[in-house]
Amino acid sequence: MILSEFDLILSGGQILTLNEQMAVIAEGAVCVDQGKIIFVGATSEVPPGWSFRKRVNLAGKIVMPTFFNSHNHAAMSIFRGLGNDLSLNDWLNHFIWPAERRNISPDTVYLGTMISAMEMIRSGSSIFADMYFFEEDVARACEEIGMRVILGEGILDFPTPNKPSPAEVMNHTRILFDQFRNHPLVSVAVAAHSPYTCSPDIIRLAAELSEELDIPANIHLAESHTEIRTMRERYGKTPTRYLYDLGFLSPRAIAHHGIYLDSEDMDLIMETHTSIATIPNSNMKLGSGICPVSELQKRGINVCLGTDGPASNNNQSMVRDLQQLARIQKVAHNNPTILTATEVIRMATINGAKAYRMNEVLGSVETGKQADLMIINPDQPHWYPRYDTFTTIAYSMQSEDVETVIVNGRIIMENRRFTQIDEEKFLRLIRKLKLKH
Incomplete structure (x- = not known):
């Protein structure tokens, strides 16, 4: 007898829950209703009185939480391939910032975001934290394709393509916050660009806005030698100390890159419960350096993972980034045990949710959480033989395996x-796009 009807059941496959115990269910089922997971367990334990509007047979397949891309500039897909083989500062000053002044508009942001969203979804991501301009058009693209996004209208000391002053950007952040306050897919963060592009007053105001609205605060931090030198020359301190002294670092803050951190910097990050988003592919391409992930972990600092924008990565696959993260840390320390497969997978999922204080609803396959799930088809040559699913994901999986x-x-x-x-x-639209040079 049918007692209850629900939306969806995925059954008969391997379930990687990524819960605290990292439980794996060999022949499992995930039941979903009204956007939430209502059951996770053995297929044989699904209540016999339940029926479902849609059934997906998982035989031979894998279900796990979708990836959480903790740092992006998604619309920059329109600049993919522009100004390669350059340092960060040369790339920004001579190519990206001039190109943005000439080309960024609501329409190009919408199109660029949609192109990146397709690439992210195809490689298993369901959410990204953005930092760019015309963020309402980022939201428009994400709403249409069905992806989650954390909007961050970029704050800099100088005019942006969207707003003439930092004060107007912060006011726009308030407007976005009110507009998307109860949206099922869209939320908002404060997005200060970096210590070297934001004056002390701007950093203070950004921190105050984050605290007032109780929303995340994003910033690039300690990304290059030039940044370290600039901040010491201007203020006589590291970028991390600069942010700490101005009250920016907090449990709401996520610092992106975090490459050049000394022991005191890491202690300040630990003290304030700030999260670090490591961005390995972009950092390698720009020759910026390597984030001290293991040193951060030893201090109990939450480390998550992001792709950065498609103009500096140059793709949007979290599969590639988590695999590069595992490898580059081993090389940096000449130690193959320094970072495990399960650790990098958690950085790509639940740790991102923790950084943005969404871990109660996202990041693992557990009853009561939002149903953000990917189905992986491992019936590919590079999956065989499969001795351990986590290590296969960390070292062998390809983006195309996400079904x-x-x-x-x-x-x-x-x-x-x-x-x-x-x-x-x-x-068709991106093929026809012609940038102004």
Whole structure:
């Protein structure tokens, strides 16, 4: 007898829960209703009175939480390949910032975000934290494709493509916060660009806004030798100490990159419960350096993972970034045990949710959480033989193995086809895009 009808059941496959115990269910099921997970366990234990509007047979497949991309400039897909093989400062000053002044508009941000969103979803991401301009158009793209986003309208000392002053950017952040306060997919953060592009007054005001609205605060930190030298020349202190003294570092803060951190810097980050988002692929491409992940972990600092924008990575695959993170840390320390497969997978999932204080609803496959799930098809040569699923993900998996993505209980990609948008429409638009040089 049918007692209850629910939205969706995924059954008969391996479930990687990524809960605190890292439980793996060999022949498992995940049941979903109204966007939330209502059951996780053995398929044989699903209540016999439950029926489902949609059933997905997982035989031979894997379900795990989707990736949480902790740092991005998604619309910069329109600049992919512009100004390669340069240092960060040369790349920004001579290519990116001039190109942004000439080309960034609501329409280019919308298109660039949609292109990146397709790439992220295809590689298993359901959410990203953005820092860019015209963020309402970032939201528009994400709403259409069905992806989550944390909006961050970029704050700098100088005019941006969207606003003429930092004060107006912060006011716009308030407007975005009010607009998306109860949105199922969209939330808002304060996004101060960096210590070297934000004056002390701007940093203080950004920190105060984050505290007042109780929302995350993003910033690039200790990303290059030039940044360290500039901050010492201007203020006689490291960028981390600068932010600490101005009250920016806090449990709400996420510092991106965190490459050049001395022992005192790391102690300040630990003291304030600030999270660090490591960005390995972008840092390698720009020759910026390597984040001291193991030293941060030893202090109990939460480390999460992001791709950065597609103009400096140059792709949006969290699969590639988590694999590069595992490898580069081993090389940096000449120690293959320094970072394990399960640790990097947690950095790509639950640790991102923790950084943005969303771990009660995202980041693992557990009853009561939002149903953000990916189905992986491991029936590929590079998966065999599979002695351990976590190590296979960390060292062998490819983005193309992600078959289906579910966000907020809705299937937004099924068998690698998008269900909410016309992919070809946006590919036609990006093919025709002509940048102003």
